[in-house]
Amino acid sequence: MSFVHLHNHSHYSILTALAKPQQYVQIAKNQGATAVALTDSGVMYGAIEFYKAAKAAGIKPILGVEMNVAPLGLANKTPENRYSSLVLLARNNVGYHNLLKLSTIAALEGFYYKPRIDDSVLAEHAEGLIGLSGSLNGVIPKAILDNNLPGAKEAILKYQKIFGKEFFFLELQHHPEIANWSIVNSKLLELAKETGAPPVAANDCHYAVTEDAEAHDVLICVQTQRTVDDEHRFKFVGNYSMRSPEDMVEAFQFCPEAVENTVKIAEMCKVEIEFGQQQIPNFETGKVKPEKYLRELCEKGFEDRYGKSGSIGFTEHEARERLDFELETVHKMGFDTYFLIVHDFIRHAKESGVVVGPGRGSAAGSIIAYCLRITELDPLKYGLLFERFLNPERISMPDIDVDFADNRRDEVLDYVTKKYGEDHVAQIITFGTLAASRIFQAL
The missing domain is CATH 3.20.20.140 (Metal-dependent hydrolases)
Known part of the structure; x- marks a missing residue:
């Protein structure tokens, strides 16, 4: 006779169950x-x-x-x-x-x-x-x-x-x-x-x-x-x-x-979950399409970053080619809105006097992020690759690591929550494991 186990706890029943x-x-x-x-x-x-x-x-x-x-x-x-x-x-x-x-x-x-x-x-x-x-x-x-x-x-x-x-x-x-x-x-x-x-x-x-x-x-x-x-x-x-x-x-x-x-x-029981479909929240841009709005912001940022101070080790033409390539890639992958959302809450944080980190991880390789002041590191100056951040050959969600001052991080979260609604904002959980010393204390 067949049997199906219907009541099983994994280690996600924290400190109660052991199995993966x-x-x-x-x-x-x-x-x-x-x-x-x-x-x-x-x-x-x-x-x-x-x-x-x-x-x-x-x-x-x-x-x-x-x-x-x-x-x-x-x-x-x-x-x-x-x-x-x-x-x-x-x-x-x-x-x-x-x-x-x-x-x-x-x-x-x-x-x-x-x-x-x-x-x-x-x-x-x-x-x-x-x-x-x-x-x-x-x-x-x-x-x-x-x-x-x-x-x-x-x-x-x-x-x-x-x-x-x-x-x-x-x-x-x-x-x-x-x-x-x-x-x-x-x-x-x-x-x-x-x-x-x-x-x-x-x-x-x-x-x-x-x-x-x-x-x-x-x-x-x-x-x-x-x-x-x-x-x-x-x-x-x-x-x-x-x-x-x-x-x-x-x-x-x-x-x-x-x-x-x-x-x-x-x-x-029959549950079928579809994977691979990206669902990015909306960002209000009025009658302007998100991709056009993003380009307008980047053009303004490009002028601020490269038009006034000049460039070191590359031409303005090279920088513009890089920007056009990134904008085209981001649009093809459907991530225009993602950049607008990140730009918006970082802009709010900086205008509110919240200390924001200069950039960390692969996002520092994006000239879009640099022009939007999401990061403060010039990817051309430091030879950073955009493909490490977004690869046109492999569609996956962009991941921008952002650091805020610990004592004011909640202010940024409050801004995002109020703007998009509590039912549209969530924090990602992380799990820690028990150190060997804690196990020995129980023995």
Whole structure:
């Protein structure tokens, strides 16, 4: 019998899980699975990395997230209203975009210790999604463990209404070392009969293979600021690796339907993401086309840079040829607006007295950037190549590194946000790794 892992956490579930997305993909392929899911906690940091890896491996990627749900609403940020979990999977592209919206709302509006949504937000963005009742921290398992079966049933009916009856499943897990799972599984099967909500098997994977359990244990120690010899620390009890299909089938002999439903859910899911299409924000230029507006700015800048002070080691004709070539290349590649946007916020920063760096990286090789005063380094004087920055033979987004005074950087961000709107501006996240010294502290 086939099996598909639908509840898996990668290292993008920060300090909670250990596996790389690619590891899950490779193991799933080796196990003969037709699909595999990624469901990190509250975030979709690894979605594209995972998607590309799965496509390259020839298996279906199922994009998801284990979302934290605030039972008393997002506005209530009190300890008793922290969160309960719910696994969400994208059935189609509409569902994928709804996952993106939900994760954004969770981070920007609902954050309280962790990103959170509530049922009303979920209901607004539930189209194209499949819901699983989740781990022991889920709304329904919590109600069961509180001996509140009516509350558990009410929650099931609510989520059946939100997702559609055929798209909400009761998640069973086989961790016999945890007595509560035996209780929850038993009651979930009773509730499945009462409500018609089908069961589904999962393992809530947090590391790739069983040999990684010890390393994962150390990771949890880092998160909880405990050491491995602390007898009272939090610890994952059981096997949270990507267990083989045979192992999962054997573990769920008490409910074969739960195994079968993993494949049915996988068959429901189909997300296709297009890559390679550049989507650059608009820049208001009135009735003038962006490419003409850019040329006008560059001509003025060219006169300021080269017309008054003269040139060293090259002629004005050579400089103009270089400018014409760059403008033609930028226009062919569709990046006129990009330069206008960067020029605009750097101009604002300088006019506001914010210290701006002279230029860094390959953008210093652009005479356009020099004429627009994006950079202060003359690429002709220093023999810098434009092709290192933008290569006509290889279309990729330009990348201009800009340095602002640390104490006034937020002013520039505020300007960009106000001009283009909060829903059109985002910062790019970077991830750090744990130093060896921090690991030793947990041992």
